[in-house]
Amino acid sequence: MKYLDGSFLEGGGQICRNALALSTLTGESFKMDKIRLGRKQPGLKQQHLTAINTLKELCDAKTNPVKVGSVQLDYEPGLLKSKSMTVDIKTAGSTTLLLQAILLPLSFGSRSCTISLIGGTDAAWSQPFDYMKEVYFPHLYKFVKKLDIKLLRRGYFPKGGGKIELSVSPKFKRKDFSDFSDFVKEVHQNVPRIDLMERGKIIQIKGVAHSAQELAKREVVERMVERAKFSLKSLDVPVNIRQEYSQTHSTGCGITLWAVCSTDEDELSMINPVRLGSDSLGELKKSAEKVGEEAALRMMAQLKLNAPVDRYLGDGLVPWLMFGGKYKVTEVSKHCKTNVWTTNHFVKNKVELEDNIVSCEF
Numbered sequence: 001m002k003y004l005d006g007s008f009l010e011g012g013g014q015i016c017r018n019a020l021a022l023s024t025l026t027g028e029s030f031k032m033d034k035i036r037l038g039r040k041q042p043g044l045k046q047q048h049l050t051a052i053n054t055l056k057e058l059c060d061a062k063t064n065p066v067k068v069g070s071v072q073l074d075y076e077p078g079l080l081k082s083k084s085m086t087v088d089i090k091t092a093g094s095t096t097l098l099l100q101a102i103l104l105p106l107s108f109g110s111r112s113c114t115i116s117l118i119g120g121t122d123a124a125w126s127q128p129f130d131y132m133k134e135v136y137f138p139h140l141y142k143f144v145k146k147l148d149i150k151l152l153r154r155g156y157f158p159k160g161g162g163k164i165e166l167s168v169s170p171k172f173k174r175k176d177f178s179d180f181s182d183f184v185k186e187v188h189q190n191v192p193r194i195d196l197m198e199r200g201k202i203i204q205i206k207g208v209a210h211s212a213q214e215l216a217k218r219e220v221v222e223r224m225v226e227r228a229k230f231s232l233k234s235l236d237v238p239v240n241i242r243q244e245y246s247q248t249h250s251t252g253c254g255i256t257l258w259a260v261c262s263t264d265e266d267e268l269s270m271i272n273p274v275r276l277g278s279d280s281l282g283e284l285k286k287s288a289e290k291v292g293e294e295a296a297l298r299m300m301a302q303l304k305l306n307a308p309v310d311r312y313l314g315d316g317l318v319p320w321l322m323f324g325g326k327y328k329v330t331e332v333s334k335h336c337k338t339n340v341w342t343t344n345h346f347v348k349n350k351v352e353l354e355d356n357i358v359s360c361e362f
Contacts, residue, residue: 002030002345006071010334011038013048014315015342017101020051020075022319022346024059024105026180029076030345036071043069047093047119051101054087058105080174082109089119092160092250094126099166104319105174107144108183112169121155121162122210122254127312128279129154129164130208130256135277136316142191142271143320145169154210156252181348187323188362192271194317194325196308197357200263200274205232205299207241209292211253211282216245220282224255224292231296232257235303253282255295259303276302276310276330305330307356315339318358322347326359 002023006015013036023030036042044052046068052075055061060078089098095117106113121129127136133149141147146169155162172190177183209224221243229239241257261274268274278298280291302310307330309317314329318339329336332353340351340358351360 002028004030004032004342004345006032006035007037008341009338012036013045013097014100014335015338016044016048016073017051017097018319018339018342019345020055020101021104022343023075024055024061024077024080025108025174026346027077027080028346029074031072031074033072035073043071044073045093046091047089047098050087050089050093051098054085054098054102055105057085058082058102058109080105080109082106082111082113082168082170084113084115086116087118089117089160092120092123092155092157094123095119095121095155095162095164096129096132097126099132100316103166106166106168107140107147107170108172108174109168109170110173110175112146112167115166117164117166118160119155119162120157120160121151121164122252122281123157124281128254128256128281131258131277131279131312134206134256134258135275135310135313138273138275139194139313139317140320143171143187143323145171154212154246154248154252156212156248156250159249161249184322184347184349191323193323194321194327195272196274196327198263199276199306199308200261202235202237202303203260203262203268204238204240205235205257205259207255207257207295208244209241209255210244210246212248212251213245214251215253218288220253220288221245223288224253227289227292228255228257228296231293232299235300253288253291255280255292257295257299259299261308274308276308277312278302278310302330311336314358318351319343321351321358321360322349324349324360324362326357328357330356332356
């Protein structure tokens, strides 16, 4: 059984989520204590409990008794399988953070399945839905037969109530390999490795600006878009930001941007796409103009660092490096370092971090 110190580096919930994903896929049990000790309210939150309970259904895992506030988790996975299900966090807890725990094992599950997730889709301290769909997911398509994520309803703080639908059809099934090393080797030999070392030329900026319907009279979405476009003007590239108002349980708004880049003059890479993202959420006493400007300035800051992987994608791709590859990240965050540390507890081919390059060689 692996032992993980939940207070390592940033000491947040990401250690728990990634350990759950890696443990479920590898079949290696783990014990973790000091969970989220680096947070104001230590211990498991509702979204972590939801992840644990979801994975228990997907692999018949056994755990010690846990509840909100628990700081210790003993997790013993069984055989990974797949099934369609609805998972309700029951709070505005982030559905995209829940995905960190279930997406990796589901991608190599026993069959195709559809998972409906209910909770927050655009929440503070997590990547919004549009970032996951447009920046993160394109890097994972090569590992599966099919991977699709749909937004059925936005969910803002404090009521949540957002709904997304995840559909996965595995190309490689973990259950077909008794030895995890054989499984990793099979994927490594049949999937192009992650290779993201050059950013290339900025082709265009795309995005989504969204808001609860009740803010339409104040033209919140239009104002976010106008300011974002103004702030991005110096890039001298096309900027296309979709505008969206929708019925939601709570009032909220936000904007997500992504830069589409290419190292090839003629075409964009579908195997190793270069997309860098940024976002900003609305909040009380924060103008729509400020939200749009904030997302744009964050985008500009990432682009100035001239790397093909932004700081958030930099930590999200770490577990997938077990199959081989390397990438250059704009900034190495504590989350990235934590993910490297967590992943290396479970995989034989160690992930390395040197300067701004994350890699795993066979």
